[in-house]
Amino acid sequence: MLIHVHVGPTPHGDERGPYAHCEAAIRVIESSGLEYEVGALGTTVQGPADRLWPLMRELHEAVLASGAEQNMTHVRILEAQDDRFEASMSDLAARITH
Structure with missing residues (x-):
């Protein structure tokens, strides 16, 4: 399974830096x-999947625990029912031609 996750904290950062919550x-x-x-x-x-589903919750909550007033987490998920069709990051990157 692959997930692509983007966290959107408000505010974006704090005195530790502009990306502290990310x-x-x-x-x-x-x-x-x-x-x-x-x-x-x-x-x-x-x-x-059994590791990624809880991880999404943990990272969302970590943003709030770091001091963000609110957080909107965007997640895209790629999962196949059959391992023969499961894509990996390296498989997908190898398909890209420049």
Whole structure:
């Protein structure tokens, strides 16, 4: 399963920096041990569904716990019923031609 997640805290940051709340979410992802890639507009995480569903909740709550007044988390999910069709970050990236 792949998820692409974007957190939208209000305010965006605080005295620790403009991305302090987003960085709190990324720390949760880092500590999960799952494969991930941080991008300019969100983070993609790869792993089993039973790990990713709770992770989405944890990172959403981490933004609020870091001091954001509110947070809107946007998630896109790619999951297949059959492992033969399951995509990985590296499979999808290999399909891109420049």
